[in-house]
Structure formats: C-alpha cells, structure tokens
Amino acid sequence: MAKTTKKCPSEAEGMGNKAHVEKEAHVEKEAHVEKEAGGGKKGAVSRREILQVMAAAGGAALIGSSTEVFAEGKFSGWPDRRGMLTDLTECVGCRACEKACNQANRLPEPEVSFDEKSVFEKKRRPTASAYTVVNRYPDSKSSDKPLYRKVQCNHCNEPGCASACPVNAYKKTPEGPVLYNADVCFGCRYCMVACPFYVPAYDYDSALEPKIVKCTLCYGRISKGGIPACAEACPAGAVTFGKRSDLIKLARNKIRRTPDRYIDRIYGEYEVGGTSWMYISGVPFEQMDFPAILPEKPLVEQTKGFLSAVPLVLTMWPALLTMCYAATRNKEGKE
Amino acid sequence: MNDETIAKAETFPARFTDKLLMGMSWAEYSKTLITPFNIVAMIILCVGFPLIGLRFYKGLAAVTHASNEYPWSILLGWGLFAGVPLSGTGYVMATAVYILGYKKYHPLVRLGVLTGFMGYLFAVIYLLIDIGRPWRIYYPMAVSFGPTSVLFLVAWHVATYLTVQLLEFSPAILEWLRSRRVRKWAVMMTIAMTIAGVILSTLHQSALGALFLLAPGKVHPLWYSTFVPVFNFVSSIFGGLCMVIAVSTVCARWLRERADATFLTNLDPLTVGLGKAAGIVMFVYFVLKLIGVAHDDNWALLGTGYGSWFLVEILLFVLVPVITLTVGVKKGSARIVRFGAFHAIAGIILNRLNLSIITFNWNLPNHFHDIVPPTKEALIVLSIITFHILLFRWILNRMPVLREDPDYPEEDH
Numbered sequence: 054m055a056k057t058t059k060k061c062p063s064e065a066e067g068m069g070n071k072a073h074v075e076k077e078a079h080v081e082k083e084a085h086v087e088k089e090a091g092g093g094k095k096g097a098v099s100r101r102e103i104l105q106v107m108a109a110a111g112g113a114a115l116i117g118s119s120t121e122v123f124a125e126g127k128f129s130g131w132p133d134r135r136g137m138l139t140d141l142t143e144c145v146g147c148r149a150c151e152k153a154c155n156q157a158n159r160l161p162e163p164e165v166s167f168d169e170k171s172v173f174e175k176k177r178r179p180t181a182s183a184y185t186v187v188n189r190y191p192d193s194k195s196s197d198k199p200l201y202r203k204v205q206c207n208h209c210n211e212p213g214c215a216s217a218c219p220v221n222a223y224k225k226t227p228e229g230p231v232l233y234n235a236d237v238c239f240g241c242r243y244c245m246v247a248c249p250f251y252v253p254a255y256d257y258d259s260a261l262e263p264k265i266v267k268c269t270l271c272y273g274r275i276s277k278g279g280i281p282a283c284a285e286a287c288p289a290g291a292v293t294f295g296k297r298s299d300l301i302k303l304a305r306n307k308i309r310r311t312p313d314r315y316i317d318r319i320y321g322e323y324e325v326g327g328t329s330w331m332y333i334s335g336v337p338f339e340q341m342d343f344p345a346i347l348p349e350k351p352l353v354e355q356t357k358g359f360l361s362a363v364p365l366v367l368t369m370w371p372a373l374l375t376m377c378y379a380a381t382r383n384k385e386g387k388e
Numbered sequence: 389m390n391d392e393t394i395a396k397a398e399t400f401p402a403r404f405t406d407k408l409l410m411g412m413s414w415a416e417y418s419k420t421l422i423t424p425f426n427i428v429a430m431i432i433l434c435v436g437f438p439l440i441g442l443r444f445y446k447g448l449a450a451v452t453h454a455s456n457e458y459p460w461s462i463l464l465g466w467g468l469f470a471g472v473p474l475s476g477t478g479y480v481m482a483t484a485v486y487i488l489g490y491k492k493y494h495p496l497v498r499l500g501v502l503t504g505f506m507g508y509l510f511a512v513i514y515l516l517i518d519i520g521r522p523w524r525i526y527y528p529m530a531v532s533f534g535p536t537s538v539l540f541l542v543a544w545h546v547a548t549y550l551t552v553q554l555l556e557f558s559p560a561i562l563e564w565l566r567s568r569r570v571r572k573w574a575v576m577m578t579i580a581m582t583i584a585g586v587i588l589s590t591l592h593q594s595a596l597g598a599l600f601l602l603a604p605g606k607v608h609p610l611w612y613s614t615f616v617p618v619f620n621f622v623s624s625i626f627g628g629l630c631m632v633i634a635v636s637t638v639c640a641r642w643l644r645e646r647a648d649a650t651f652l653t654n655l656d657p658l659t660v661g662l663g664k665a666a667g668i669v670m671f672v673y674f675v676l677k678l679i680g681v682a683h684d685d686n687w688a689l690l691g692t693g694y695g696s697w698f699l700v701e702i703l704l705f706v707l708v709p710v711i712t713l714t715v716g717v718k719k720g721s722a723r724i725v726r727f728g729a730f731h732a733i734a735g736i737i738l739n740r741l742n743l744s745i746i747t748f749n750w751n752l753p754n755h756f757h758d759i760v761p762p763t764k765e766a767l768i769v770l771s772i773i774t775f776h777i778l779l780f781r782w783i784l785n786r787m788p789v790l791r792e793d794p795d796y797p798e799e800d801h
Binding site for chain 1: 443444445446447448449452454456457459460483486487488489519520521522524525527528531532533534536537538539540541542543579582583586587590591594595598599600601602603604605606614617748
C-alpha cells in the first residue's frame with residue numbers, strides 16, 4: 054500500500070537511479086512489516102512516561118534514587134516508527150512539497166504562488182500558515198547550481214517540545230509523528246523555546262484562540278497506510294518515507310556507494326537523541342543552517358538532574374527548617 | 389467577618405466605605421487624589437491599558453514582535469524572569485525573623501511579605517497578558533499534566549506560593565478589617581507558611597533558570613550552565629534582601645506618615661544589617677559564577693564580545709555592588725548600603741534579561757534587531773509597573789504594614 058511512485062529526476066545519474074529502486078524495495082518491505090507488527094508496539098514504555106509517573110509521585114522523596122534506575126533503562130524509541138529521509142543532493146527547489154502540504158493540510162492560500170522562485174531571496178521558516186518551507190543555499194562544491202533545503206518538524210524520538218509542555222499537549226506516536234493537541238494548550242510557547250530546530254510556529258494574529266502550528270508527518274494519511282503529501286509530491290525523489298530503521302540503511306547505502314556525492318553523516322541519526330526525519334547532504338550541514346552544536350542526548354536529559362532534585366527539596370527542607378526553628382527556640386529558652 | 393457586636397453589623401457597608409476612604413468623605417478623598425504623581429500615572433494607564441485591550445482584540449502580533457524565534461519577549465523577560473527573583477523579599481524576611489530568630493527585623497517583615505506577594509501577583513498578570521489563552525491558566529493544575537516540564541513545576545509553585553503569601557499577609561488585612569478571631573488563626577499559621585514559602589521559593593526560583601536548560605545551543609554558553617538553577621536561587625536571596633532595602637527606602641521617603649516611630653528609627657541600622665547579609669550572599673554568588681565558567685571551561689569565551697558583556701555583568705553589576713555594600717556596612721552608612729542595593733537590583737534585572745532575551749538565540753542573524761521591544765509592548769510594561777506602584781501604595785495607605793497596629797501588638801505573632 055505504501056507506494057512511492059517517483060518520476061526519475063532529470064539530473065539523477067545512474068547511481069541515483071539504483072538508489073531509487075532500492076528505496077522502493079525498502080518501502081514495500083516496510084509496508085508488510087507494518088501489517089504484521091500491528092499489535093507488538095505496546096511493550097515499550099517510554100522514559101517520558103516513566104518520568105511522568107515518578108514526578109506524579111512527587112512527595113515521596115526516596116523515589117529520587119529509583120528514578121535514576123528506571124530512567125537509565127535504555128529506550129531506543131518505538132521500534133516501527135516511520136520517518137523521512139531528505140536527500141539534499143536531489144532537491145531541485147521546485148516547491149512542489151510546499152504546495153502539496155498546503156493542500157493536504159488545508160492551510161491558507163499563500164500570498165505568493167508556489168511557482169514563485171523569488172521567495173528564495175530570503176531565508177524562510179515554518180509559520181502559522183506553512184508547515185514546511187524550502188530555502189536556497191549556495192553550493193560550496195559547484196558554483197553554478199544552488200542547493201535547497203526543506204525545513205519542517207523533524208519528529209524527534211524524544212521531543213524537546215514534549216519535555217517542555219506543562220500541559221502534555223505533545224505526543225510522540227508509535228507511528229513516528231509528534232502530534233500537538235490544541236485543546237489543552239494555553240499558549241505559553243515554551244515548546245518554541247525548547248525546539249532546537251526552530252520549528253513550532255504560533256499564530257500570533259489570533260487574539261483568543263492562538264495555537265501552535267507544525268508538521269504532523271501527515272499522521273492521518275500514514276495511519277491509513279498512505280505516505281505524507283510532500284513525499285508523494287516530490288518529483289525529484291528527494292524525500293523518502295519509510296520505517297526509520299530502513300531509512301538509515303538506505304542512507305548508509307547511498308553514502309557507501311557514492312562517497313563523492315555525500316559527506317559521511319546522516320543528520321538526525323543521533324542529534325538530540327535521534328529524529329524521525331533525517332538528512333543526507335553533499336556539503337557540511339552547517340553550511341545549510343542546520344543547528345550545529347546539539348547534544349546527542351535527548352533534551353529531556355538536560356533538565357532531568359534538576360527535576361530529580363525536586364522531591365529531595367520537598368522532603369528535606371521542611372525537616373531542616375523545622376530544626377533551625379527548634380534550635381532558635383531552644384536558644385531563646387536558655388537565655 | 390467582624391466579631392464586634394451584632395447590633396453594629398448592619399452598618400458594616402458604611403464602615404467598610406469608611407475604611408476604603410481612610411475616614412474621609414468622597415469629596416475630601418477625591419481631592420487628595422489630585423497630585424502631580426497621580427496625573428502622570430493616569431496618563432500612563434490611559435495609554436497602556438487600551439494597548440492591553442488591543443492584545444485581546446487583535447492578538448499578540450498587534451503589540452509585540454510576534455516572533456517565532458523569540459517566543460518570550462520583555463513581557464516575560466521583565467515581568468516573570470526579573471520580577472520573581474526581586475519578589476524573594478517575602479521568604480527571606482520571614483525566614484530571617486521567624487525561623488532564624490532575627491527578631492529585630494520584625495518591623496520589615498510585613499513590608500517584605502507584601503512586596504513579595506505583589507511581585508508574584510503582577511508576574512501572573514504579565515503572564516495572563518502574554519499567554520495565548522489565559523482562561524486556561526489552571527490547566528496544568530487540573531486538566532492536563534505535563535510533569536516532565538520544568539514549567540509545570542513553575543506553574544504549580546507560583547500558584548501555590550501566591551496563596552501562601554496571601555495567607556502570610558492576611559494578618560495585616562484582617563487587622564485592617566478588625567477581624568480578631570480570624571486573624572488569630574492566620575497568625576497561628578505563620579511558621580508553617582514560612583517553611584512552605586522557603587521550599588516553594590527554593591524550587592521555583594531555581595526552576596526559572598532550569599527552564600533554559602532545555603535550550604542548549606540557543607542560550608550563550610557563558611549563561612548556559614548546569615549551575616543556572618543555583619545561580620538563580622542564590623541571586624533571589626540577595627535580590628529579596630536588596631529589594632527590602634529599596635522598597636523601605638522609598639516608603640520612608642514618600643509614605644513617611646504611614647510608618648510608625650519603630651519603623652523609622654530602626655530603619656537605618658536594619659538597612660545596614662540587611663546590606664551585610666546581602667553582601668555576603670552576593671559574594672558567594674560572584675564566586676559561584678566564576679565556578680560556572682571554570683566548570684564548563686569557558687575561559688576562552690571571555691575574550692569574545694559576549695565574554696566582555698559577561699564580564700560587565702559580573703564585575704560592574706555584581707562585584708562593584710558587593711564592594712559598595714561592604715564599604716557601607718564597614719562605615720555603618722545606610723546611605724551607601726542603599727546605593728549598593730539599588731545597583732545590585734539592576735544587576736539581577738540585567739542577569740535575567742541576559743538569560744531570557746539578550747543572549748537567547750545569540751547565534752541567529754539579526755539577533756540584536758529582534759530583541760529590542762516595540763514601543764507598544766514597552767508601554768504595556770510601563771503601565772503595568774505604574775499600576776503595580778499604585779496598588780502597592782493603596783495597600784500601604786490603609787493596612788498596618790509600615791506600622792504596628794496598637795490593638796495587635798507584636799507578642800501575638
């Protein structure tokens with residue numbers, strides 16, 4: 054069911070074609086696995102959930118030590134989660150993905166048409182009316198042909214936005230997409246502060262019902278066995294949908310077979326704990342404005358130390374302060 | 389509410405009006421309101437409040453930069469991140485007097501608690517203007533829980549601590565209303581509420597720094613430190629102490645008639661005492677900041693532009709006030725201590741703005757252009773500050789804060 058019907062891109066050379074065939078094979082295989090794996094996802098428990106339970110137990114201080122034990126358990130993400138692989142060497146900057154995304158998600162009409170190339174003169178970012186945008190960069194390898202980068206939510210394995218949200222409006226689904234629920238959101242925008250990729254956008258123009266807007270990895274389509282609109286629309290085969298583990302293999306194969314074409318790195322494999330959306334490129338990622346100094350640990354690890362101290366303070370402070378108070382009283386009594 | 393004779397109960401509305409007008413008739417009271425200060429304040433409110441209305445009519449985009457890269461602007465940078473550490477006044481004063489037994493600071497406790505309560509109240513007001521759907525502000529408490537979030541902790545604590553501080557301040561309100569029996573209950577809670585206040589303050593003061601731990605790579609490495617929760621907590625201690633010095637200075641100058649002799653005669657020696665404590669804590673903070681640089685081995689960054697800015701912060705706005713406070717204490721000069729205290733407060737504001745706005749997204753192009761607040765937003769902030777001062781003065785004019793009510797002597801506490 055998950056079929057990728059791709060026209061061959063005009064500038065793709067022989068090796069590129071092979072990669073496409075291979076990719077299709079992977080995607081087909083993934084579709085079968087998906088059917089069989091249906092029920093087997095429930096065994097995995099995310100660190101996030103465990104932390105939630107722990108924090109809910111807040112008052113019981115000694116749990117602080119067992120938090121460590123649980124949280125150190127290795128969770129490598131939902132096993133069958135989907136993802137996307139953007140091959141930055143293939144993208145031709147046609148903006149077909151932007152258009153398809155706009156239509157599939159019933160977003161507002163853009164101010165300038167999707168055929169307009171002048172938008173590349175400025176760097177753009179996802180906004181309240183666009184889940185995805187394409188930006189243009191000069192190619193440091195060849196001066197005649199520019200490079201293009203598609204920007205959208207990367208659907209982290211352990212998302213910073215979800216760790217930030219005080220009302221639990223974000224959810225990493227077992228299928229891969231990170232989804233946002235506007236029904237509980239009160240608009241604090243901490244998710245935007247936390248997102249290392251500058252993805253969540255906020256509709257500041259709405260006075261009373263503002264919400265966060267971001268890519269959903271076409272959750273509705275993929276949960277019915279379809280593929281995301283942008284991947285379907287891409288005429289260059291730059292965006293591939295599939296099981297994340299398969300996409301990593303695909304990316305490795307591409308890099309191994311054409312080492313001249315790619316730098317030896319899959320962006321998103323490890324960044325902030327890994328993302329569902331990954332990238333391979335011919336030039337260093339920093340040259341295309343990818344955040345360069347990100348930790349490999351999920352962002353939730355950055356605040357874990359602080360949060361695990363909370364129950365300790367809650368229980369030990371009252372005892373210590375009461376002791377101070379008693380000591381003061383005692384001293385006064387003697388005098 | 390009032391436990392005087394039932395016969396007097398029906399005149400309660402009249403007596404309450406009498407309290408609101410401070411014993412004057414409407415005509416007399418209205419006349420006292422026409423002062424140059426009030427006229428300026430009114431003009432500011434007349435400009436600022438409609439702009440707040442505009443935010444709820446046209447959205448935040450109409451009054452702020454509405455940036456997706458800079459989700460938090462000065463509404464929160466000033467109102468929450470700088471406002472909360474300077475509202476540490478309540479917990480530091482209550483701890484000093486009730487827990488540690490520094491009884492001589494008693495004349496300043498209520499002022500500290502009121503300053504703290506008002507600071508938190510207004511932090512919530514800034515928040516209500518800034519967040520998208522303010523009527524959902526209780527959601528983290530009742531509807532949907534996100535306990536992995538540091539902001540979840542902040543939400544719970546600010547809400548709880550606001551209540552705790554209201555209870556801590558309630559004896560003053562109840563004395564004003566002459567409600568002796570309820571007041572007795574309120575006073576009995578003092579120790580418990582003080583302890584609760586310290587716990588809550590320890591956690592949320594540090595949490596306001598820990599919030600930014602989730603954004604490595606966005607906050608400049610010199611400000612992004614594992615120790616940032618400790619920095620924020622420690623600076624809230626001297627922030628609170630210095631604010632008590634500052635607020636009492638202002639009150640002793642402009643609300644002298646509302647203060648009693650105990651307050652006015654003790655103020656100078658108490659100011660020096662608070663300055664001593666603030667100076668010591670501040671010095672500890674200064675050393676901690678250096679340890680922070682050493683821990684992350686960021687010495688090389690001190691040579692960069694942001695490094696110079698960091699040095700400006702910790703030398704001109706931390707070390708210099710420490711020296712001023714020390715000199716003031718050595719000479720026993722309340723005047724010098726007051727200079728140091730105001731300077732230290734400026735340093736805390738600078739630090740919190742650095743963390744939340746000035747060095748946030750330091751590596752984005754056009755960074756400095758994007759952090760300057762638009763005029764409308766600045767006017768909103770100015771009008772809220774004005775309203776804050778007016779409400780604060782309104783309370784000081786009526787309730788026994790700077791003075792002791794002769795009917796309720798200190799022994800009761």
